Amino acid sequence: MKKNKTTRQTKFTLKEQADILRYLFSFASHQWWRFLISVIAMVSSSAIAAYLPIIIKRYLDRISAGQVTDFSMTMQVALTYLGLLFIRMILLYAKDFYFFMASEYTVAAMRNRLYSKLGRLSMNYFNQTPNGEVVSRITNDTETIKEFWNVFLTFFDGFINAVTVGTAMFSLHAGISWMFIAFLPLVFVLIYIYQKISTVVYRKMRSALARVNAKLAESTMGMWLIQQFNQTERMKDEFDQVNQEYVKARTDMFKMNAIFLMPAVNLIEQIVLVLVIWIFGNNLLKGYALDIGIIYAFTSYSKSFFNPIGNMLDSLSVYQDGLVSASRGRKLLANSDLNPSQTGKKVKEQLEGSVEIKELSFSYDQEQKVLKDINIKAKQGQMIALVGHTGSGKSTIINLLMRFYNFTQGQINYDDTSIKDYDLATLKEQVSLVQQDAFMFYGSIKDNIRLHGNYTDEEVIAAAKFTGADHFIEAFPDGYDHLVTEGGASLSAGQKQLINISRSVIRQPKILILDEATASMDTESEQYIQASLDKIRQQATLIVIAHRLSTIKKADQIYVLHKGEIIESGRHQELIDHQGTYYDMYRLQSLKEQ
Numbered sequence: 079m080k081k082n083k084t085t086r087q088t089k090f091t092l093k094e095q096a097d098i099l100r101y102l103f104s105f106a107s108h109q110w111w112r113f114l115i116s117v118i119a120m121v122s123s124s125a126i127a128a129y130l131p132i133i134i135k136r137y138l139d140r141i142s143a144g145q146v147t148d149f150s151m152t153m154q155v156a157l158t159y160l161g162l163l164f165i166r167m168i169l170l171y172a173k174d175f176y177f178f179m180a181s182e183y184t185v186a187a188m189r190n191r192l193y194s195k196l197g198r199l200s201m202n203y204f205n206q207t208p209n210g211e212v213v214s215r216i217t218n219d220t221e222t223i224k225e226f227w228n229v230f231l232t233f234f235d236g237f238i239n240a241v242t243v244g245t246a247m248f249s250l251h252a253g254i255s256w257m258f259i260a261f262l263p264l265v266f267v268l269i270y271i272y273q274k275i276s277t278v279v280y281r282k283m284r285s286a287l288a289r290v291n292a293k294l295a296e297s298t299m300g301m302w303l304i305q306q307f308n309q310t311e312r313m314k315d316e317f318d319q320v321n322q323e324y325v326k327a328r329t330d331m332f333k334m335n336a337i338f339l340m341p342a343v344n345l346i347e348q349i350v351l352v353l354v355i356w357i358f359g360n361n362l363l364k365g366y367a368l369d370i371g372i373i374y375a376f377t378s379y380s381k382s383f384f385n386p387i388g389n390m391l392d393s394l395s396v397y398q399d400g401l402v403s404a405s406r407g408r409k410l411l412a413n414s415d416l417n418p419s420q421t422g423k424k425v426k427e428q429l430e431g432s433v434e435i436k437e438l439s440f441s442y443d444q445e446q447k448v449l450k451d452i453n454i455k456a457k458q459g460q461m462i463a464l465v466g467h468t469g470s471g472k473s474t475i476i477n478l479l480m481r482f483y484n485f486t487q488g489q490i491n492y493d494d495t496s497i498k499d500y501d502l503a504t505l506k507e508q509v510s511l512v513q514q515d516a517f518m519f520y521g522s523i524k525d526n527i528r529l530h531g532n533y534t535d536e537e538v539i540a541a542a543k544f545t546g547a548d549h550f551i552e553a554f555p556d557g558y559d560h561l562v563t564e565g566g567a568s569l570s571a572g573q574k575q576l577i578n579i580s581r582s583v584i585r586q587p588k589i590l591i592l593d594e595a596t597a598s599m600d601t602e603s604e605q606y607i608q609a610s611l612d613k614i615r616q617q618a619t620l621i622v623i624a625h626r627l628s629t630i631k632k633a634d635q636i637y638v639l640h641k642g643e644i645i646e647s648g649r650h651q652e653l654i655d656h657q658g659t660y661y662d663m664y665r666l667q668s669l670k671e672q
Contacts (some may be wrong), residue, residue, distance in 0.1 A: 090401055098401055101408045105184045112180035119173035121238050126166040128242035131378040133159055135371035142370055181227035189220045192407055200415050201482045210292030215410055219403035226400025232393040236386035243383045250375055258383055261346050265387055268342055276398040279334055283327035284402045289320045347384035418484035423499040429508045429588040430493050431458035431619040438488030448474050449642045461620040463630035466639035472623045476593050480511050510587035514594040516578035518566025523551055524558040527580045541584035546606030547576035591621045627664045
């Protein structure tokens with residue numbers, strides 16, 4: 079199982095938070111006009127919201143003064159109030175619509191950038207990171223960041239509301255307004271305490287969710303193996319364990335939010351409201367005139383002033399969650415473990431097909447060498463084979479030939495030119511790999527062979543006939559339009575491999591590499607592939623990793639590997655006559671087949 083070696087940060091400094099915010103805002107630059115419309119609508123709606131209680135206050139003052147003498151004045155106030163409410167409703171719609179659209183496009187751009195980065199990362203990253211965690215970076219984390227943008231809307235909305243409502247309150251009664259302001263430091267203390275605690279809680283929660291995704295991805299991909307070896311209960315218990323870790327992290331979040339967020343702000347709001355009523359009641363007892371309009375305005379403003387602040391505190395939970403998610407995406411984009419770089423000296427050069435490996439040594443972890451002084455040579459149109467027990471280094475050689483990993487010791491040359499000097503696109507076009515596991519995409523057989531390449535239907539059919547895949551494709555009622563489910567569950571291993579080889583044949587590579595392509599095939603499919611390999615040799619150089627030694631008898635050169643070293647080489651009969659490791663392997667396989 080893959081292990082995630084990343085350390086888990088428990089808190090962010092102000093500088094780190096600023097760096098993360100700059101990273102997020104870099105995706106929003108193209109949506110500035112939508113954000114600007116949203117801000118203008120927000121300021122306008124807040125101004126209207128602050129003015130509405132003043133309308134009612136003035137109306138109540140007129141009633142108290144006996145100035146409301148007919149229904150027309152009441153109707154005028156009502157129509158003005160309703161008109162402003164209608165305008166505010168339109169402004170609120172514009173604010174939310176343009177902001178959410180901007181955040182949606184921003185997150186889509188972020189998701190595209192992250193996915194593009196995955197395509198440039200080396201195989202080391204995918205070997206060390208569980209598939210579920212990779213998926214979590216692109217899906218769960220970006221969805222969290224979408225909610226994170228709402229934090230800015232809530233914060234700015236709360237700030238504008240506080241300013242407009244505060245201005246309106248000071249215009250009515252400065253003394254009582256200062257009492258509202260006096261409670262703001264207590265709110266800031268709550269924010270400080272919440273940030274200190276919440277970063278740790280949300281880091282644990284995101285990490286626990288990533289482990290849930292990783293365990294789920296691992297289980298679904300290997301479900302056939304789990305059921306085969308009756309491991310369902312064990313895997314259920316393991317999943318329940320990681321799931322409970324996530325539940326506990328969520329529970330800690332709920333406890334924290336229940337203490338520090340809206341309930342705390344509601345308590346402050348009620349305390350202020352009680353103080354306002356006490357002040358007015360005390361003035362009434364002292365014989366001062368009671369201003370009904372002022373009482374109404376300030377009781378309304380107590381909610382209007384503190385509710386947005388409460389929403390701001392509530393959004394801190396999303397803020398912390400978003401910081402964690404954004405930091406993970408930012409770390410992925412900053413990952414320097416990229417695909418091997420090319421010098422690009424031989425851009426778009428047509429290969430002839432000769433291959434030479436000189437004194438090649440390689441280590442995945444820079445400590446233990448898995449290849450030691452490998453020397454292999456194949457002329458144009460030849461077929462060479464690599465054989466050996468598991469762990470001997472065969473697949474590593476293939477990975478280096480395909481430029482999946484970088485190497486620093488030795489040389490790999492195509493046509494007497496270093497593999498590092500070719501344009502990477504040129505290598506992918508002219509060097510093709512057929513692996514043991516043939517993955518099928520959801521779509522027609524025709525699309526699976528074409529793989530979005532610019533090939534005609536006639537070329538697709540010609541490639542299938544070349545490999546012998548046409549014999550079963552044409553047996554389907556809809557032929558090449560036959561729908562393949564994801565993974566190709568409806569096809570046999572041999573059928574999938576024939577389609578897989580057809581993918582390579584249609585691209586007419588100059589070097590074709592087969593990594594145990596016939597290991598899990600039935601005899602009939604293997605015969606088709608053997609026949610197609612004989613034809614492919616007329617067009618391309620073949621490098622074959624063979625499990626069944628009977629399939630490489632015609633190879634021009636066979637290299638036998640053991641613990642990363644070549645211990646024998648020669649043609650089939652030469653190695654049989656030598657009676658070494660290859661002879662023992664061949665004899666053992668022959669006895670098993672008998």
